[in-house]
Amino acid sequence: MPYRQALALLATLFFMWGFITVINNTLLPHLRSVFDLSYTQATLIESAWFIAYFFASIPSAKLIERVGYRPALVIGLGIMAVGALLMIPAARIPSYPFTLVALFIIASGITLLQVAANPYVAVIGPPETSSSRLNLVQAFNSMGTTFAPLFGGWLILSRSTGGTSGADRVLTDAERLADARSVELPYLIVAVVLILLAFVIYRSRLPDLSRSDLALEAAERKQLSLWNHPNLIWGIPAIFIYLIAEIGVANLFINFVSQPEIGNLTHAEASNYLFLLWGGMMVGRFIGSFLMRAIEPGHVLAAAAALACAVMLVTVFSTGKTAMWALISVGLFHSIMFPTIFTLGIRGLGPLTEEASGLLVMAIAGGALVVVHGWLADRYGLQPSFLLTAACEVYVFWYALWGSRLKSERKA
Template identity: 75%
Template sequence: MHFVAGPISSNRSATAAPAAGPANYTSALSLLASLFFVWGFITVINNTLLPHLRSVFELNYTQTTLIESVWFIAYFIASIPSARLIERIGYKKSMVVGLCIMAVGALGMILAAQLPSYYVTLVALFTIACGITLLQVAANPYVAVVGPQQTSSARLNLVQAFNSLGTMFAPLFGGYLILGRSTGGTAGTDQVLTQAERLADAQAVQLPYLIVAVVLVLLAVVITRYPLPALTRSRVAKADRGAHSLWRHRNLVFGIPAMFIYLIAEIGVANLFINFVSQPHIGNLTHEGASHYLFLLWGGMMVGRFVGSILMRSISAEKVLGGCAIGACIVMLVATFTTGPTAMWALVTVGLFHSVMFPTIFTLGIRGLGPLTEEGAGLLVMAIAGGALVVVQGWLADMYGLQMSFLLTAACELYVLFYAVWGAKPTNAFPDEPAQG
């Protein structure tokens, strides 16, 4: 598959234009950290939005998780067009376009609330996700290849920590401005809302998404005026491309399903967290109260990524990933088979173990790909579409109960463990080439 992830080096070097030195790259990574923060923030607003929409539209768990499935289908559909757009107009302009697309989707959420309409909500969220995909396709591989290979996992974990900073604050924002300003968000789990109350609750998302749209536009303006260093590329010659196959690289072949499966675990926990801890036999909380514990879940991911970035400078990324997979599996089993505070805190704790998984799987997956790095990175970004299968957990929750549905999450952790132990070992790796500043 001839897929290009974006305008970054296709070997292990990322070379700037002559005027761009190390200081320029440090500055560029700081800007990228702000983008990671923004898309993490917007993505996790969904975790407070879903129980809200479940109440407004009287959805079952399958319909509720379908909302998030539509979000992640965008990663699969938009990844290749995003890569081609980056090739056509460049990295900087593509970031601006991505932010503008997200702003359009945020305004669509205001329209969906005004109608109100479940289907317009799906379209608006799909649009926002397409914008985030465009940012993801370029930013993740850029961070991974801009420095030495041996510290790529540590580097991406560090920048992803700012993504987690956004995800940590989003539940507070959504809890206060969406759940805290709605009848469904402040009522008990057994209270039945009237039609008038549901219509009034629908309007609660308008102010948050107006704020989001304004912030996105302002950030797009900042990036437009920012002197981002250009990156050059060196590719495999077209005549020689047939001699190189992505499928000879075991770490990528098993890394793509590892990314896909991990996203099922992360998104399933995050999207069903509020509904889970609100149950009388778990936390017995209102949805607004439960959102504060979701803040701790994402806070654990932020802390874990900072810690992981430090640990991976002295411990191999595979060992850190494997240890986190074992820990995540254990706490998910505790959440499934216990009740009360024990189950609730077990689910909160899984954020700490999930923290390093996305950036570490990504960097291990593209390790040793050399001139095929862009293509491999693009496939790993497409694998983020695994989050769409959270609808399977929604179906399991409807059929067998919400708590038992987390056995699916525990099974996902076992595949990540397999990848860390064996699947991530590179085969047919290209020699590493040091990055140039």
């Protein structure tokens, strides 16, 4: 298969895992009303999702080493499909713990895709265009995150009593049971699409990677140390901390803008504005890619972090539409953070790049600490809890200007 066709197929994978990840943003307020959860319990849903990145990253790398990249992609899609199908009995029971297990399984499949697809995209074509290819598939990932809220709003929130009622509506037991089952159809659709995609990849002839090059790098790695690269050492917590900010905003967005003093919307109406949050991330990645042709990536990242911190302070200390649009705008500034931190983190690592990439992927587990954001919302209020997001932006700003410097640049 020519590498352009392979790239198109892999872009579909990036789209799907972005899409499925962001369905959680509509699932969280839905399950909060179904199970009558606190914010802490609701954000634990996302924590279960991102804990999978911590536990599944190393086993995923071992599996890829044993079976190869193409079979690993098929297995990852299969694991995701199993998790999606388990959401159906979880909804029929309905069971909050069963739901957490199903989501953990889906996220484990996505982790396998992340560990396999990112380096695969980088090596299947000419080395000089590897960055371009990675940016392209990341744009498809953002496209998936952009459309997911519309899908979730239409098939989950708009078909449920909790999703079409006011923010203060308390559901009866019968309404909770009916609302729980509204997730069956969307996850059945997702499972069917995943199975079809797994079959297409299984039947495809994706190009194989050269194992001789991998063996050469393995020999070189024995003489090198990751600890000699401060841009990686500080980059791992940068990814971890950034994920707390991104996931906290996305998962509490619908609950926040639905409040009478902010947007006064139903959850179904609020999901349409969540579409704008993720759409801003897609647009921001294209803008950031253009700006980085002329401006140092670290400087672009620093500007984005400063602006993100500013709009989060507006979100906390204002009310009404001003606070709502400030929170929506943070998606534009968050857009470049993950890929830029990732790029700065592996800069100058040579044969250590693959190992460093695995550690940065594992740092995505930072999204699990969104439960801290939920705890702050329960204890101090939903609006003040976004000060945590502003604090996360401060660390990203520091990393952009100082933490991301190479060892040689520090001596200079």
